[in-house]
Amino acid sequence: MATNPMAQFEVHRIGPEIRLGSIDISFTNSSLFMIISSLAILLIFSLGSKKNSLLPSKIQLLAELSYSFVSKMISDTAGLKAKPYFSFIFSLFMFVLFCNMFGMMPYSFTVTSHIIVTFVLAFFVFTGVTVIGFMKHGLGYLKLFVPSGVPTLLLPLIIVIEVISYLSRPISLSVRLFANMLAGHTMMKVFGGFVISLGIVGGWLPLSFSVALTGLEILVAFLQAYVFAILTCIYLNDALNLHH
Amino acid sequence: MELEAAKMIGAGIAVLSLAGAGIAIGNIFSSYLTGAMRNPSAAQKQFPNLLLGFALAEATGLFGLVVALIILFAF
Numbered sequence: 152m153a154t155n156p157m158a159q160f161e162v163h164r165i166g167p168e169i170r171l172g173s174i175d176i177s178f179t180n181s182s183l184f185m186i187i188s189s190l191a192i193l194l195i196f197s198l199g200s201k202k203n204s205l206l207p208s209k210i211q212l213l214a215e216l217s218y219s220f221v222s223k224m225i226s227d228t229a230g231l232k233a234k235p236y237f238s239f240i241f242s243l244f245m246f247v248l249f250c251n252m253f254g255m256m257p258y259s260f261t262v263t264s265h266i267i268v269t270f271v272l273a274f275f276v277f278t279g280v281t282v283i284g285f286m287k288h289g290l291g292y293l294k295l296f297v298p299s300g301v302p303t304l305l306l307p308l309i310i311v312i313e314v315i316s317y318l319s320r321p322i323s324l325s326v327r328l329f330a331n332m333l334a335g336h337t338m339m340k341v342f343g344g345f346v347i348s349l350g351i352v353g354g355w356l357p358l359s360f361s362v363a364l365t366g367l368e369i370l371v372a373f374l375q376a377y378v379f380a381i382l383t384c385i386y387l388n389d390a391l392n393l394h395h
Numbered sequence: 396m397e398l399e400a401a402k403m404i405g406a407g408i409a410v411l412s413l414a415g416a417g418i419a420i421g422n423i424f425s426s427y428l429t430g431a432m433r434n435p436s437a438a439q440k441q442f443p444n445l446l447l448g449f450a451l452a453e454a455t456g457l458f459g460l461v462v463a464l465i466i467l468f469a470f
Binding site for chain 1: 443446447449450451453454457458460461464468
């Protein structure tokens with residue numbers, strides 16, 4: 152491996168180069184790990200729901216636990232009206248979670264450490280929520296930008312701030328996930344480099360730190376998938392239950 | 396001043412935002428523990444909010460880290 156801690160984020164082409172006009176759509180290691188995580192999700196849920204026994208097997212338990220976890224999260228934050236969007240939020244959560252978790256394996260590639268991947272996910276959430284809001288409330292959805300109980304004098308300023316904060320949602324949602332993944336993996340590589348450079352005498356300290364860091368990163372990988380999904384729920388709640 | 400040196404200093408200053416994230420995370424956990432000690436029965440219910448607050452606070456610090464990385468590698 153290269154000594155540069157950023158080398159792990161390089162996208163390589165696997166197989167032949169495919170071009171569509173001027174756009175390069177070749178199969179890369181990023182697409183490979185997206186396919187791997189999607190297939191792993193499919194495998195777990197098809198195995199988990201094949202034999203529905205009252206006494207669940209381990210894999211059925213995993214499927215049921217994640218289902219009820221996301222279901223509870225949606226009903227807690229966005230209410231009953233958000234039930235039709237369960238499948239979208241569930242697949243979003245599972246995809247981000249599995250991409251993060253596969254990135255934790257040594258020599259693998261973290262799909263979510265690229266801003267374009269997380270930005271596309273966040274942009275679809277943002278566009279979807281805006282379309283749902285306008286479909287449910289019509290132009291009344293614009294009332295989202297006018298908080299109740301604000302003095303009239305302050306209103307022009309508040310509306311500008313609210314609009315800016317609304318428009319920056321996809322950016323903050325995507326940068327949060329991307330920055331956490333990038334920072335964590337860079338830090339792990341940096342400490343891995345310390346182990347090598349300090350050698351067998353002093354290398355034990357960064358090695359033990361590296362082990363602890365791996366534990367923290369697994370927590371962060373889960374937490375960021377959770378935060379991504381719960382913020383989607385909160386945005387959806389804004390669109391479905393206006394000023395409740 | 397040399398451009399390269401200015402970039403390094405700028406990246407170093409941008410990373411200082413992580414201090415704020417450190418304060419924020421400490422604050423969140425200390426408040427949670429204070430609340431949980433006073434009313435342990437309500438603690439379990441607020442655990443998701445704790446994790447959410449932790450992740451949100453950590454992310455704002457990491458935005459600064461991204462700025463530093465952009466200064467170092469993108470320009």
